[in-house]
Amino acid sequence: MASAAGSWAEVAVEPGWLTEDELASARDRVPILYVEAVPVRVGEDGSVEQVGLLLRALPDGTISRALVAGRVRHGERLRAALIRHIERDLGPLALPRLPVSPTPFAVVEYFPDPTVTGFHDPRQHAVSLAYVVPMAGECEPTSAALDLAWVTPEEASGDLAGELVGGQHRLLRMALAHMGHAGA
Amino acid sequence: MASAAGSWAEVAVEPGWLTEDELASARDRVPILYVEAVPVRVGEDGSVEQVGLLLRALPDGTISRALVAGRVRHGERLRAALIRHIERDLGPLALPRLPVSPTPFAVVEYFPDPTVTGFHDPRQHAVSLAYVVPMAGECEPTSAALDLAWVTPEEASGDLAGELVGGQHRLLRMALAHMGHAGA
Amino acid sequence: MASAAGSWAEVAVEPGWLTEDELASARDRVPILYVEAVPVRVGEDGSVEQVGLLLRALPDGTISRALVAGRVRHGERLRAALIRHIERDLGPLALPRLPVSPTPFAVVEYFPDPTVTGFHDPRQHAVSLAYVVPMAGECEPTSAALDLAWVTPEEASGDLAGELVGGQHRLLRMALAHMGHAGA
Amino acid sequence: MASAAGSWAEVAVEPGWLTEDELASARDRVPILYVEAVPVRVGEDGSVEQVGLLLRALPDGTISRALVAGRVRHGERLRAALIRHIERDLGPLALPRLPVSPTPFAVVEYFPDPTVTGFHDPRQHAVSLAYVVPMAGECEPTSAALDLAWVTPEEASGDLAGELVGGQHRLLRMALAHMGHAGA
Numbered sequence: 001m002a003s004a005a006g007s008w009a010e011v012a013v014e015p016g017w018l019t020e021d022e023l024a025s026a027r028d029r030v031p032i033l034y035v036e037a038v039p040v041r042v043g044e045d046g047s048v049e050q051v052g053l054l055l056r057a058l059p060d061g062t063i064s065r066a067l068v069a070g071r072v073r074h075g076e077r078l079r080a081a082l083i084r085h086i087e088r089d090l091g092p093l094a095l096p097r098l099p100v101s102p103t104p105f106a107v108v109e110y111f112p113d114p115t116v117t118g119f120h121d122p123r124q125h126a127v128s129l130a131y132v133v134p135m136a137g138e139c140e141p142t143s144a145a146l147d148l149a150w151v152t153p154e155e156a157s158g159d160l161a162g163e164l165v166g167g168q169h170r171l172l173r174m175a176l177a178h179m180g181h182a183g184a
Numbered sequence: 185m186a187s188a189a190g191s192w193a194e195v196a197v198e199p200g201w202l203t204e205d206e207l208a209s210a211r212d213r214v215p216i217l218y219v220e221a222v223p224v225r226v227g228e229d230g231s232v233e234q235v236g237l238l239l240r241a242l243p244d245g246t247i248s249r250a251l252v253a254g255r256v257r258h259g260e261r262l263r264a265a266l267i268r269h270i271e272r273d274l275g276p277l278a279l280p281r282l283p284v285s286p287t288p289f290a291v292v293e294y295f296p297d298p299t300v301t302g303f304h305d306p307r308q309h310a311v312s313l314a315y316v317v318p319m320a321g322e323c324e325p326t327s328a329a330l331d332l333a334w335v336t337p338e339e340a341s342g343d344l345a346g347e348l349v350g351g352q353h354r355l356l357r358m359a360l361a362h363m364g365h366a367g368a
Numbered sequence: 369m370a371s372a373a374g375s376w377a378e379v380a381v382e383p384g385w386l387t388e389d390e391l392a393s394a395r396d397r398v399p400i401l402y403v404e405a406v407p408v409r410v411g412e413d414g415s416v417e418q419v420g421l422l423l424r425a426l427p428d429g430t431i432s433r434a435l436v437a438g439r440v441r442h443g444e445r446l447r448a449a450l451i452r453h454i455e456r457d458l459g460p461l462a463l464p465r466l467p468v469s470p471t472p473f474a475v476v477e478y479f480p481d482p483t484v485t486g487f488h489d490p491r492q493h494a495v496s497l498a499y500v501v502p503m504a505g506e507c508e509p510t511s512a513a514l515d516l517a518w519v520t521p522e523e524a525s526g527d528l529a530g531e532l533v534g535g536q537h538r539l540l541r542m543a544l545a546h547m548g549h550a551g552a
Numbered sequence: 553m554a555s556a557a558g559s560w561a562e563v564a565v566e567p568g569w570l571t572e573d574e575l576a577s578a579r580d581r582v583p584i585l586y587v588e589a590v591p592v593r594v595g596e597d598g599s600v601e602q603v604g605l606l607l608r609a610l611p612d613g614t615i616s617r618a619l620v621a622g623r624v625r626h627g628e629r630l631r632a633a634l635i636r637h638i639e640r641d642l643g644p645l646a647l648p649r650l651p652v653s654p655t656p657f658a659v660v661e662y663f664p665d666p667t668v669t670g671f672h673d674p675r676q677h678a679v680s681l682a683y684v685v686p687m688a689g690e691c692e693p694t695s696a697a698l699d700l701a702w703v704t705p706e707e708a709s710g711d712l713a714g715e716l717v718g719g720q721h722r723l724l725r726m727a728l729a730h731m732g733h734a735g736a
Binding site for chain 4: 413416465471546
Binding site: 076105 | 570574575577578581623624625626627630654655657658661668669679
């Protein structure tokens, strides 16, 4: 996953926040729980019209498209984690409409070894609960994201999907299939 | 099911509208496709706060609580049928937020014989696709419904559920379970 | 959809069976309810290893790959319809393991006009409930199907998908996404 | 949750196994990922006939009914964790039929504070992915479980549900609703 969790973000002392050492220790011992969100714009009848893709600079200096993704903190509800990461990436006016059911449309297993599941996170074994989240407000990519592009479902399932890393292009296709779109 | 499809509603000649004779003929031959909606009000984090229950006069003169339910017409999209029946029961300002996925949270099989599935429709064999639909606007029960009551999930799973007929109290409980509520 | 419902099959007089005239009459009036099954072989841990694709002669003389699909009869349970169509296409020894939940992984809307949803049935407006069904026994294509090919998920999402008609290649991809496979 | 993770089980040194100290450290820092299974017996048409409830001695000396539940280890696939915990509780001949989709029917959030979600684990913040798993073989409660009772869906949703602790009776009801059963 291409998470935006910069090192500065972990300095403050709040419940659930960890120092880099503490996080590294946990990462060596247990799977780390993540949430991921596929931002969408929907029509009046609820059908998807556009999919939001972040542009993000990775630690290795490369740039890639990405979905919203981030860690669930100790003591944090899943809905709170989703809102926190959506606000971090899309700003405070995005007005996300979280689904009524806490059941994700997909569960993805990321491993440091890319051959295990095809979903790859070099830092850790992470298990991610993925949701499609319609945005009702104004989305502005924040400091953690370089850009936000709204594309059609057809564009999202085509060439643009190839610009996501770590297997997120597959998760994007799974989201589109969940919404009734499965390519041409 | 306690549908509001009064006989006057079938007089107009539009695609998908049937005379009573035509509908009766179809009912004898194939399962009739329905959509059902559980209206809810949700908080900012998407979690359910209230469930909407209609009060409806049945053809036999009794009164019962009910969910939104109605037939899918020939040539009609599922999303269009859902919006049409929600507007019929809750008015044009209800602002329903239909789910991004067309997959229902439950499929219910209604039979004239109440012992087959426990879901009962004396008129027909109907198969119903059920959705939870958050309402963002003002809901006003229309002529087809006598009243609309907003109750808590706890109230909906308790005594009030007993006031629904045809097995809809079970569908209501299935909706609550889908939203993470499963009684005390 | 590429259904195997040959005209001879509708002659017998059983509950739910219709003459061609009766079926045509219903098709003009209401959406027709279908079930579809994606046959799979799974490993000991439940993960999909192979997908079964039928080879079928269409009424127009062409040949195409197909999933198991067929109409739900009046008075028939969804599970019974699924088993009936699986046995018709894969034989009586297929030993299908139907899912514990009656909720389909996808609902597909077929229209005579292929531009409405991209799912196309020239005969009718049909709404189909789709299930993934592991087969535990021996599958033998019956008279209605020319052949049955077991292919890997990768093959199924690749070139072979292009040999399905009416949009079933999309449904196949949606099934693969549901099982955690979403292409390369 | 009423997990069977006895202290002896954590002594061996295998990947993913933790000493009590290491586990306690992780528990203080991140949510711990669990899987839960509702064992069922199904009929030929896949519909549930019986639900399996374990009888388990809790650390505080009390006895309660329980579902299969356990931690996902570092580096362990979800399917492997499910199989491992099912074998631990139901023996090596249970022949579990894991679902084709890795998406759980419910996600449950357990907190040390029972008022947060109603799901309660005094030891930790745990997030659990829950699955319904048909058993095709012989289930024998192992040393970690005192007994295994197969009950009807009606019994499971009735009085027996009250004998589960930590909110698992709610998860059981959610599983029954998922299978189309939602009480009387």
